[in-house]
Amino acid sequence: MRHVVIIGFESAGLTAASAARKTDRTARITVIERRSYAVYHPCGIPFAIGGEVPDIGRLVEPASPLENVDVRTATEAIALDVRNRTVEVSAIRARRPESLEYDALVLATGSYAFKPPIPGIDLGNVHSVKTIEDGQAIISALRRAKRAAVIGAGPIGIETAAALRERGLDVTIVEALPSVLPGMLDPDMADLVAKLLRGKGIDILCGQVVQEIRGDERVRSIVAGGQELPVDLVIIATGVKPEVQLAREAGIELGESGGIRVDKYLRTSAADVYAAGDCAESFCLITKRPILSQLATTAIRMGKVAGTNAAGGEAIFEGTLNTVVTCAYGLEVASTGPTTHSAREAGIDPITGRIRAMNRPRYYPGAKPIVVKLLVEPSEHRIIGGQVLSTEGTAERINLLALAIKKGMTVEELAQIEYCYAPPVSDCIEPLVVAAEAILRKL
Amino acid sequence: MRHVVIIGFESAGLTAASAARKTDRTARITVIERRSYAVYHPCGIPFAIGGEVPDIGRLVEPASPLENVDVRTATEAIALDVRNRTVEVSAIRARRPESLEYDALVLATGSYAFKPPIPGIDLGNVHSVKTIEDGQAIISALRRAKRAAVIGAGPIGIETAAALRERGLDVTIVEALPSVLPGMLDPDMADLVAKLLRGKGIDILCGQVVQEIRGDERVRSIVAGGQELPVDLVIIATGVKPEVQLAREAGIELGESGGIRVDKYLRTSAADVYAAGDCAESFCLITKRPILSQLATTAIRMGKVAGTNAAGGEAIFEGTLNTVVTCAYGLEVASTGPTTHSAREAGIDPITGRIRAMNRPRYYPGAKPIVVKLLVEPSEHRIIGGQVLSTEGTAERINLLALAIKKGMTVEELAQIEYCYAPPVSDCIEPLVVAAEAILRKL
Numbered sequence: 001m002r003h004v005v006i007i008g009f010e011s012a013g014l015t016a017a018s019a020a021r022k023t024d025r026t027a028r029i030t031v032i033e034r035r036s037y038a039v040y041h042p043c044g045i046p047f048a049i050g051g052e053v054p055d056i057g058r059l060v061e062p063a064s065p066l067e068n069v070d071v072r073t074a075t076e077a078i079a080l081d082v083r084n085r086t087v088e089v090s091a092i093r094a095r096r097p098e099s100l101e102y103d104a105l106v107l108a109t110g111s112y113a114f115k116p117p118i119p120g121i122d123l124g125n126v127h128s129v130k131t132i133e134d135g136q137a138i139i140s141a142l143r144r145a146k147r148a149a150v151i152g153a154g155p156i157g158i159e160t161a162a163a164l165r166e167r168g169l170d171v172t173i174v175e176a177l178p179s180v181l182p183g184m185l186d187p188d189m190a191d192l193v194a195k196l197l198r199g200k201g202i203d204i205l206c207g208q209v210v211q212e213i214r215g216d217e218r219v220r221s222i223v224a225g226g227q228e229l230p231v232d233l234v235i236i237a238t239g240v241k242p243e244v245q246l247a248r249e250a251g252i253e254l255g256e257s258g259g260i261r262v263d264k265y266l267r268t269s270a271a272d273v274y275a276a277g278d279c280a281e282s283f284c285l286i287t288k289r290p291i292l293s294q295l296a297t298t299a300i301r302m303g304k305v306a307g308t309n310a311a312g313g314e315a316i317f318e319g320t321l322n323t324v325v326t327c328a329y330g331l332e333v334a335s336t337g338p339t340t341h342s343a344r345e346a347g348i349d350p351i352t353g354r355i356r357a358m359n360r361p362r363y364y365p366g367a368k369p370i371v372v373k374l375l376v377e378p379s380e381h382r383i384i385g386g387q388v389l390s391t392e393g394t395a396e397r398i399n400l401l402a403l404a405i406k407k408g409m410t411v412e413e414l415a416q417i418e419y420c421y422a423p424p425v426s427d428c429i430e431p432l433v434v435a436a437e438a439i440l441r442k443l
Numbered sequence: 444m445r446h447v448v449i450i451g452f453e454s455a456g457l458t459a460a461s462a463a464r465k466t467d468r469t470a471r472i473t474v475i476e477r478r479s480y481a482v483y484h485p486c487g488i489p490f491a492i493g494g495e496v497p498d499i500g501r502l503v504e505p506a507s508p509l510e511n512v513d514v515r516t517a518t519e520a521i522a523l524d525v526r527n528r529t530v531e532v533s534a535i536r537a538r539r540p541e542s543l544e545y546d547a548l549v550l551a552t553g554s555y556a557f558k559p560p561i562p563g564i565d566l567g568n569v570h571s572v573k574t575i576e577d578g579q580a581i582i583s584a585l586r587r588a589k590r591a592a593v594i595g596a597g598p599i600g601i602e603t604a605a606a607l608r609e610r611g612l613d614v615t616i617v618e619a620l621p622s623v624l625p626g627m628l629d630p631d632m633a634d635l636v637a638k639l640l641r642g643k644g645i646d647i648l649c650g651q652v653v654q655e656i657r658g659d660e661r662v663r664s665i666v667a668g669g670q671e672l673p674v675d676l677v678i679i680a681t682g683v684k685p686e687v688q689l690a691r692e693a694g695i696e697l698g699e700s701g702g703i704r705v706d707k708y709l710r711t712s713a714a715d716v717y718a719a720g721d722c723a724e725s726f727c728l729i730t731k732r733p734i735l736s737q738l739a740t741t742a743i744r745m746g747k748v749a750g751t752n753a754a755g756g757e758a759i760f761e762g763t764l765n766t767v768v769t770c771a772y773g774l775e776v777a778s779t780g781p782t783t784h785s786a787r788e789a790g791i792d793p794i795t796g797r798i799r800a801m802n803r804p805r806y807y808p809g810a811k812p813i814v815v816k817l818l819v820e821p822s823e824h825r826i827i828g829g830q831v832l833s834t835e836g837t838a839e840r841i842n843l844l845a846l847a848i849k850k851g852m853t854v855e856e857l858a859q860i861e862y863c864y865a866p867p868v869s870d871c872i873e874p875l876v877v878a879a880e881a882i883l884r885k886l
Contacts, residue, residue, distance in 0.1 A: 011871065041804060041806060041866070041871075043864065043865060043866055043871070044804065044806060044807065044866045047807065047866050047867060052807070052808065052867065053806055053807060053808070053866070054808070058806040059806060155865070159865075295863075295864075296864055296871050297861065297862060297863060297864045297871065298861075300871060300872065301859065301861065304859075318859075320861060321861055323861045323862060323863045324863050325863040325864065325865045325868050325869065326865050327865050327867040327868050332865075332867075332868050334863055336861070336863070361484060361487065363484060363487060363496055363501040363502060364487065364490065364495070364496060365495065365496070365497070392835060392836075393835075393836065393838070393839050394868070395836070395862070395863050395864075395865070395868045395869045396836050396839030396840055396842075396843065397839055398863055399839075399843055399860070399861070399862040399863060399873070400839065400842055400843040400846060402860070402861045402862065402863075403843060403846055403847065403850075403860055403861075404846065406860075406861065407846075407850050416744065416747075416761070417842070417845070417846055417849075418740065418741075418744065418763060418764055418766045418779070418842070418845045418846075418849065419740060419766060419838070419842040419845065420738075420740060420766045420767050420768040420777055420779070420838050420841055420842060420845075421486065421738075421739055421740045421768065421838075422486060422598070422602075422768045422769050422770050422775075422838070423484070423486055423487045423490050423496070424490060424495065424770040424775075425768050425770050425775050425837070425838045426768065426838045428454065428484075428486070428739050428740065428743060429743065430842070
């Protein structure tokens with residue numbers, strides 16, 4: 001009987017366990033998870049801070065949803081011996097190590113919040129937005145906090161800034177790069193998001209780094225771009241780093257991104273050891289470069305592949321377009337594929353087109369604007385990226401674009417896709433088609 | 444200078460004129476349209492009846508939106524001479540015919556409401572839902588009407604039934620086939636729609652034909668399935684027929700569906716005469732059978748091809764999956780590709796899977812159910828059809844499925860598509876993926 005051991009039980013680990021169970025009905029499957037509860041939903045934390053999710057406890061599921069999988073919570077993987085195929089684990093309270101033999105092991109150790117080396121970052125009321133405990137600490141701080149700084153304008157930074165503003169705080173976002181959501185959006189699209197946020201009273205300082213966080217026990221101000229801003233709460237939203245300590249100490253190879261290097265079967269450099277999710281290196285379907293995807297959806301797709309293969313199946317992970325959506329004040333912001341900047345860095349100078357359309361016929365009350373930007377590589381006119389902003393239907397449209405990109409579709413083909421229309425739902429010309437036609441006029 | 448003449452100015456004619464203009468900037472383009480106004484939006488009529496569109500006049504655009512195209516409204520095409528490449532046209536009031544020479548001609552004559560041969564169908568207060576005048580007549584009748592029968596449970600029938608019910612009428616839908624939306628949905632999916640409608644107080648008689656419409660000047664009852672139902676308004680929603688009189692009289696070949704036969708360039712049997720939209724025969728991408736698509740979106744896609752080719756370009760119409768969405772009481776009902784019944788008629792016995800999921804995480808307030816049914820052909824596991832019901836994100840998901848089908852994707856591939864996730868927008872497992880996995884478990 002095969003023994004599959006999975007280290008970590010977030011998106012990748014959970015999916016890997018489920019896929020392994022489906023692939024081999026008889027295998028023994030053991031999951032090692034440091035947390036005291038089985039499952040939690042980190043992407044919900046900003047919305048628990050904002051109050052849309054009325055109780056942060058809803059983001060925690062004490063028990064594993066998987067049948068016939070031995071999930072050991074409050075247990076740590078201490079050392080991995082890839083030659084002898086054993087992993088030393090220990091219940092955190094007991095500190096009595098046990099050695100588990102495995103036939104296949106999946107590293108799904110996830111990531112940890114990156115804390116940039118800013119003086120004062122360890123002061124009180126300076127929090128990341130990664131764990132339930134982070135979320136609880138921020139919610140507790142809300143009672144007395146009046147002014148917050150959010151460092152980093154990625155999805156979590158934007159969502160948390162909007163949440164804090166909704167809670168009545170004065171909020172300043174500080175982003176080192178020149179525009180918000182820099183990994184997702186071109187600057188012209190990002191400006192539309194920044195305008196919305198500013199309209200809601202959020203200050204945004206782009207192209208500025210935080211030089212210092214000042215205070216005694218608790219934060220009292222930050223210094224950014226030479227200016228001192230009084231704040232009593234600081235959110236660190238500068239991204240996450242792959243949790244690779246166990247892998248590194250076991251001599252498993254890391255990639256240039258800092259994540260665990262894997263092949264398309266998600267095999268690491270150690271025999272029968274797989275890696276999936278935030279701890280593993282992915283690669284961009286367009287630029288073919290190694291990247292850290294660090295999305296729950298990528299972790300799920302990788303977990304499925306790693307779990308299937310660890311249980312003796314054969315699945316392939318084909319890379320990612322980093323298809324992502326974020327939401328603030330009802331505006332859905334979604335993107336897939338590289339931005340113009342990252343495409344150029346990879347040697348592709350895309351032709352771009354941006355359109356604004358309505359999501360329903362103009363005569364139908366409540367029609368909402370939708371902005372679509374497409375990126376097309378100039379030689380064969382293949383679509384390589386898309387960015388969509390609207391109050392609805394954004395995620396589904398970006399998913400369609402991700403499929404079109406994956407399938408190597410040209411902008412000419414996109415202009416001819418079949419779509420449906422009914423006045424309460426959609427307009428008779430699909431905005432994605434309008435965007436494709438806008439680019440065709442430039443070719 | 445090339446002269447392109449287009450007969451008809453609804454979805455196909457308008458798009459053909461626009462595409463011809465873009466293809467040849469110097470061509471002379473003439474459009475002949477019987478109506479006194481340039482553009483109207485027939486799909487909006489049920490929603491003007493229901494009051495969502497507060498004024499039916501909003502569905503009419505008096506002027507053509509196209510620049511540099513000679514749109515002659517209130518003008519009829521009387522005879523087409525394909526040998527001499529002339530079409531005789533006449534302003535309806537003047538009745539002074541003029542002969543137009545053309546280099547290329549596009550028949551975009553559309554369709555007319557089909558009136559089944561039921562005794563009494565010409566009584567007062569018996570209306571189709573095709574023209575603005577139909578819509579106005581129904582709206583006028585609302586003032587005194589108390590009980591309506593809707594004959595036909597296709598999209599227009601369902602939308603109009605819901606509209607009349609919203610206006611306070613007692614409504615009975617009579618459908619000859621065994622379930623509602625028979626061209627769109629399998630019976631199990633249709634039952635969910637029927638349940639919603641019944642819950643709103645609409646009576647539905649499926650598998651029943653209307654034998655007679657009774658009354659003096661105005662309708663007073665219908666007889667269906669041997670029963671007499673008192674009604675004072677009858678809606679005929681039994682579909683449309685292609686308007687082919689001009690083509691037939693010109694000796695142009697018709698297809699087995701009754702529409703004008705065309706090749707993939709949308710050329711008819713007459714040299715330099717194209718056809719597009721409801722008057723033209725299309726074909727199903729899956730069954731390869733000729734069909735009448737009769738959707739505005741198909742008309743637009745055909746119009747683009749016919750207009751491009753008529754102006755000297757080269758475009759191909761690749762057929763249709765009849766991707767369609769309808770909406771009643773906020774429920775969006777969408778489908779693409781054949782139903783199980785129509786697939787079997789074409790010799791494909793599909794494997795099907797139906798799932799119910801939530802469109803957002805369960806912990807996020809306001810998560811709504813979504814039901815997805817997929818049809819997969821059994822030999823290569825290619826997806827051939829999809830049906831989706833939800834209160835949002837339905838049309839965009841069916842558009843994605845239409846693209847997946849067009850690209851020949853297997854259900855295995857669909858289970859691995861990339862998608863995005865944020866709690867206010869979507870769940871971390873996309874319902875289309877859940878549906879694909881449900882089918883994989885059956886294979």
